[in-house]
Amino acid sequence: MSQVSPTHQDLVPVPIPDRVAAMIGATLPLHVLQAEIDADTAVREVLRFRGPLCSEDRADRETALSALARANKVLAKHHPLLPVGGTR
Known part of the structure; x- marks a missing residue:
């Protein structure tokens, strides 16, 4: 029997205490x-526009995008799954 693993989009966010x-x-x-x-x-700033x-x-949007890119570079260097998306 084959198992289907959930993709990242299928995961349900769970609040963390x-x-x-x-x-x-x-x-x-x-x-x-x-x-x-x-x-x-x-991300919140980019999605505001x-x-x-x-x-x-x-x-202003380009400035927010560049800040997101800088932050994601640091996050990706620490762990490849940490970068934040959501810029549609």
Whole structure:
């Protein structure tokens, strides 16, 4: 019988209690934790912009995309599955 393994998109997010998140965070280097926060902030900033954008909004979106790329570079260096997506 063949088993079908779930793809990343099929996984259901499960909330992590704050104490467990703190224990996980304590095992990560500080620069990786900061990159995770920066990536999350950059994704929210990128998704904030909706179509047709004026030149200032395009520049702000590009700045957020570059911040996301920098944070993802740090995260990927630590572990290949850590980079954050969500830029549609």
